[in-house]
Amino acid sequence: MLSTHQLGCHRGARKILSGIDLELRAGEVLGVLGANGAGKTTLLATLAGELAATEGRVELDGRAMAGWTPAALARRRAVLPQSPSLSFDLSVREVVAMGAYPFAELTPADHEALLRQALHQADAAGLAERRYLALSGGEQQRVQFARALAQVLAAREPGQYRVLLLDEPTASLDPRHQLMLLGAVQALARAEGIAALVVLHDVNLAAQWCDRLLLLARGRCVALGTPAEVLTPQKLEQVYELPVNVLVHPLAGRGPLVVFGA
Template structure:
């Protein structure tokens, strides 16, 4: 199995199903956090997980990443049970960006990004480490503080470095938990553009977002959750409808068309 974990996996073909979750339930402390959720994740798409606070978005992402085993149901990566992957092999196939990642040692930002290359040690891909790290830091506009201690960075700078680490891992499946939460407008757009670029290159991206208009602009498909259950799953225009969103979020919204791109703009009704 150790030998198998060091093999370089083949890149998925466009539209291929990378990850599938079927009837996933999760109960912790007597509380049901996920209630029979189904998910399909395909190469070449950006899937946005949306829903109000407590809907189960981050919990579902943790299950899809293999960090939380479901109480029932099945999760398969490339047709194989997710739990059957050794950690080293799993890291070759999926990269996870959690909401927060604490480091107690004063690693530089560049060293943190290089940690993303650890799964490829001992493989031919390791020869590309420096090139991949440089590309990831350039893509996230974090190269200018590569030599600064990670602990000395601002929250937004840390978020960009953490994303660069995930990008440097070069896994075909990216799982991003609220990657725009600590970022200004420019870098929110940057992160979602990077996600779109990875999808255009054939990777699959699953991203938890709170900004519905950002999701509308960059996602191919939306999974809308409430109380741990799927409310809707489909193309952006089919899911981001005012009556449904008003019901799920408990606040009236209106959905307008962006005057230039035509993508939905989701706005709360005020006044």
């Protein structure tokens, strides 16, 4: 399991995170919410092992994150950053295949099956033969999502703990593909036992697709729990500094419906 205990993190002299206790459970989707500057991306980077904690602990399977080599870590977690950048004129298949780089043991048949599965789950199969740089921003995001899926699924042993970390993955997507992506993450968590963390700005998408939510403000945890426990007017007004109404969603099973500025 990927976990933190009293996690703190600085960027230069500025303290970004403080006192974060968190567990990413297999088979669960955890959403991270907060206003701009709350520390969401810093938290994801620290969990990914890309940024060192300056206080507390980050552990994967009980071992400190600092004890994992980059190669070993790449076999256990996949990251979709907020703004993936790629300037090389590669095909979509080549970009998605990057997710399989840490797994040299894959046979050509395994590799092909993995690419097909990842492209299908990301609704990007129709883009497979195109050039990545010729795609729209939303299409590129779906391809990058497929790359992360390929990495988190490749050569996975039954029951092995794997983590998928997504930073604002819906930002450049149309409503249909926002729902498709989050539905794919939820289905992957349920079917494969993957632990998923998703940084989101859309509170209602988080309420619909996440099992638990972490609400951050100024680098600290305001609330951690189910959407119903976290998405209360008092907590949301504290974080977003706006009047909030929290309603019963008209569609059953969708979590609370949040209306800002009402």
